[in-house]
C-alpha cells in the first residue's frame with residue numbers, strides 16, 4: 001500500500017507516469033508487484049508472476065533503492081558496475097523497484113529484447129529526461145507550446161512529430177546529400193590533429209573537446225544548415241561554437257544529476273535543475289537565432305527542384321510541423337548528436353590503437369577503396385565493410401548506454417515470467433554485448449565477427465543495440481554513422497594512432513564517456 005500511495009503521489013506530480021501506466025487499476029497491479037494479474041492465465045500455464053522475479057532485496061516504500069545505495073559497488077559515475085553485478089547474480093532477468101519509477105525488469109536474453117521491441121512496436125513509450133520535459137513544458141514564455149520534443153515526449157505527441165520527421169531524417173538520399181561537406185569537415189579535423197601533434201608531441205589532455213568540435217561542426221551541417229567554424233585554430237572560449245559546446249556539456253551533466261538521483265527537483269528546483277534550466281535557456285537562444293537565419297534564407301530562395309531543399313528547410317515546409325517543432329527537433333539533434341558520436345570516435349581510436357593488427361587491416365581497406373586525393377563518395381562508403389565492422393565492434397565494447405528502456409504496453413512474457421503492463425523493461429545490451437554466450441571471445445576486439453561470413457558464429461540481431469530498438473530507434477543513426485565512417489576513414493588514411501597510457505574504462509555523463517584523457521599520438525603514414 002505504501003508503494004501504491006507513493007506511486008499515486010508521483011503520478012500527481014508528473015503526468016508522464018499516468019500516461020505510461022494507463023488506467024489507475026494498472027497502478028494497483030504494479031504496486032502489488034504483478035501478483036494480482038491474470039491469475040487465471042497463470043494457473044493454466046507454467047508462467048511465473050512478476051513478484052517472483054529475482055533481484056536485489058526490496059524494502060517497503062524505497063524498493064530496491066536501499067539495497068543499491070548500500071552496495072559497496074554502487075557509484076553514480078559508474079552505475080553500470082552495480083547493474084553488472086546484479087545482472088550476473090540473477091541473469092537472464094532481474095527485478096528492481098525504485099520509488100521514482102515504475103517497477104523495472106532488467107533483461108539479459110536477446111530473445112526478451114526482441115519480444116520487447118515487438119510488443120512495443122505500436123507505441124514505444126520511453127521514460128527518460130523528465131527534468132528536461134518539465135523545463136520545456138513549463139517555460140515561462142510558453143516557448144514550446146507545452147510540448148517537449150521527440151526525445152522526451154510519448155504516445156500521440158511523440159507519434160505526431162516522429163512520423164513527420166522519420167523519412168526526411170532517415171532516407172539515405174537525404175543523408176548522403178551532406179556527404180561532401182562532412183568529408184571536408186573530416187579533412188579539416190585531420191589537419192587539426194597534425195597541428196596539435198606538432199604543438200604537443202601527442203594529443204593534449206583535452207583532446208575530447210577537439211572531438212566535440214568535429215561532432216558539432218558535422219551535425220550542424222544537418223541541424224543548422226551551415227558550418228559553424230568549430231575547427232578554426234583561433235577559436236576563442238566565448239565564440240558561438242565554444243558556447244554551444246559548453247551549454248551542451250552543462251545540460252548533459254545536469255541531466256545526469258537530475259535523472260540518476262533522488263529527483264528532489266520534482267519538489268523544489270535544486271542546483272542540478274537550475275543548472276539545466278539556465279544552460280537550456282542559453283542553448284535555446286543560440287539555436288533560435290540560427291533558425292531565424294535559416295528561415296530568412298529559405299524565404300529568399302526559389303528552389304528549382306526538391307534537391308535544392310535541405311533537411312531543415314524540408315522540415316520547415318512540412319505540413320503538421322510548426323516552426324517551434326523544428327526548433328525543438330534541432331535542440332534534440334544537437335543534444336543527442338555531439339557526445340554520442342564524439343565519445344564513439346574516441347573509443348574506436350583507443351581500440352584501434354590497442355589492436356594494431358585491426359588498425360593495419362582497416363588502413364589496407366581504406367587505401368584500397370579510397371582514391372588518395374579525391375572526395376569520399378557514397379560508393380566508397382558502400383565498399384568499406386571492415387570499417388563498418390570496426391564501429392559495430394567498438395560500440396559492442398563501449399556502447400553509450402547500459403540499457404534501452406520501454407514501458408510495457410501490455411502484459412508480456414519475459415524469460416517465463418508474466419510481466420505486467422506498465423513495468424519498465426530495460427534491455428541491458430551493454431552486458432549482453434560482453435557475455436561469452438552471445439559473443440565468443442567477448443573481451444577481445446574482433447571486428448571480423450561482424451563480417452558477412454560471421455567467422456565466430458551468427459550474432460543475435462537483438463544482442464547489441466547501440467542505437468536502440470524497434471520503431472523508436474535513434475533517428476539520427478544514419479547521420480551519425482555517415483559522420484563517423486568518413487572521419488575514421490580519413491584518419492586511418494593519413495595516420496597511425498597510438499596510445500600508451502592507462503587502460504580506458506567508461507564513466508557516466510548521461511552517455512558513457514572515456515575515463516582517461518585521450519592522449520593519443522598520431523604519426524603520418526606517408
Ligand code: HEM
Nearest residue numbers: 150333336337340341344466467468469472473474476480
Ligand atoms: C554514435 C552515435 C549515436 C548513438 C549510439 C545513438 C544512440 C541512441 C539511442 C540508443 C537512442 C534511444 C533509442 C531507443 O529508445 O530505442 C537514441 C535516440 C535519439 N537519437 Fe541517437 N545516437 C547517436 C547519434 C545521434 C545523432 C548524431 C543524432 C542527431 C542527428 C541523434 C538523435 C537522436 C534523437 C533525436 C533521439 C530520440 C528519438 C526518439 O525518441 O524518437 N542521435 N540515440
